[in-house]
Amino acid sequence: MPDQTLAVSKICCIGAGYVGGPTMAMIAHKCPHIDVKVVDINADRIAQWNSDQLPVYEPGLDDIVQQCRGKNLSFTTAIDDSIRAADMVFISVNTPTKMFGVGAGRAANLEFVEKCARRIAEVSEGHKIVVEKSTLPVRTAEAVKRILANSDNAATFDVLSNPEFLAEGTAIEDLLAPDRVLIGGERAEAIEALVSVYANWVSRDRLLTTNLWSSELSKLTANAFLAQRVSSINAISALCEATEADVDEVASAIGTDSRIGPKFLKASVGFGGSCFQKDILNLVYLCEYFGLPQVAEYWEQVVKMNDYQKQRFVTRMVRTMFNTVSDKKIGIWGFAFKKDTNDTRESAAIYVCRDLLLEKARLCIYDPQVSREHILRDLRSIFTEGDGVISDAKQKLIDEHVSFASSCEEASADAHAIAVLTEWDEFADADFDAIFDSMKKPAFVFDGRNKLKAMDLQGKGFEYHGIGF
């Protein structure tokens, strides 16, 4: 293994997803001296990255990609060549919850990460730094190192952990000015090589270095703490509804305590996204695996509270609407798991729509960034049985009860109720007088984000229900 400083001039990132794409675009943007190749087995996704319609909607991303693409940033399916040419290889593939076999429903599925490690071992020559960018269970680097040790070409490797903390919708600001960049590793030279990449735009005091295992575990822990705050305030929102307290007032009152802080205290219909639930379940699995059932149970409650919050929202809708929503049109405002993203993974909207469909409501869905095909795919998949097949009855339910609109006004026309499920800013600019006129009366609004709370909808004639008041 070389002792001299490891210079990085060529990077390959395996996985052109919500993390690999934006993260590598930022490295290319800030490090013009580094050639960055993002590779993926999904040829359609690579084609989209090479088109004007990027697969990831993220404010500010298009500009950066356009500036760098064709210069020092490229997207390609030439995986082996790109790995071979690189000094540093990031693994940024998906690590979803495993849905089969040992640990089903909890453990992370590491199949894709392992395949990457095997590919790297097979095609590499000389020395490479392999960086875990995917979110991984603590001690995964041990397995990665063992696989790499069996390289066909006697290549040598350093393995680093560099978990990503960006949030979707603010990925570019988060990457530009991260609270910290975490790098875990064993050999100082390898750690310094990655530090020197980030040091092109991140100040050194924000570049934290730890051992491999602390770095891997910090990522799961950060997400568990963040999600715990959301579940905690959501739990309090239920108590607020029963007591005439207002959860937003409670949140700002407790948030002024500098020990608590104001962020991540927004009560909602429930957290979504590809990370929180998956990573907490992974933490729960790890705790059970290491013989810590009390710790596992403690964290699992964060997910259970989130499930309760989503169910509670639908129950409240049904009860308020005279105990039936059957054959009633409901305008669904927003389907993404949060604003400013086209991502719907684990979106609360999927579960709310499923439960409303099971109540036989007619849904008219509008989201400014999520396509109709994508929404239909999500709904089909939530109704799919274990064997991967959707029953005729469920398919009929979707076919006959789901329609789409091109604006929130259109989604609400002739509706009995509106359900706000994503906090898109444009919703606050809707023409509420026209919407009220076009709706059945009473005109119910169920605001799962408290997005319209300040709009005095009650004063305009609506019956307005938010979260936690």
Ligand SMILES: NC(=O)c1ccc[n+]([C@@H]2O[C@H](COP(=O)([O-])OP(=O)(O)OC[C@H]3O[C@@H](n4cnc5c(N)ncnc54)[C@H](O)[C@@H]3O)[C@@H](O)[C@H]2O)c1
């Ligand atoms: N989405 C986020 O905001 C976020 C933030 C921080 C960390 N993470 C973590 O980053 C990782 C990636 O997440 P994502 O949201 O970018 O996932 P994603 O599903 O959007 O992208 C993963 C990509 O990897 C590709 N891939 C899978 N196996 C491959 C292989 N063997 N060779 C080449 N390509 C392969 C897939 O085709 C896919 O395009 C996950 O571990 C996730 O937990 C995600």
Ligand SMILES: O=c1ccn([C@@H]2O[C@H](COP(=O)(O)OP(=O)(O)O[C@H]3O[C@H](CO)[C@@H](O)[C@H](O)[C@H]3O)[C@@H](O)[C@H]2O)c(=O)[nH]1
């Ligand atoms: O006060 C809050 C904050 C968030 N949410 C919801 O929580 C979910 C997650 O939001 P957010 O954390 O902003 O987005 P993600 O893109 O899922 O980012 C999280 O997950 C990523 C993947 O691991 C991490 O990198 C980020 O640091 C972490 O914030 C969304 O449904 C939000 O609507 C609330 O309901 N209330």
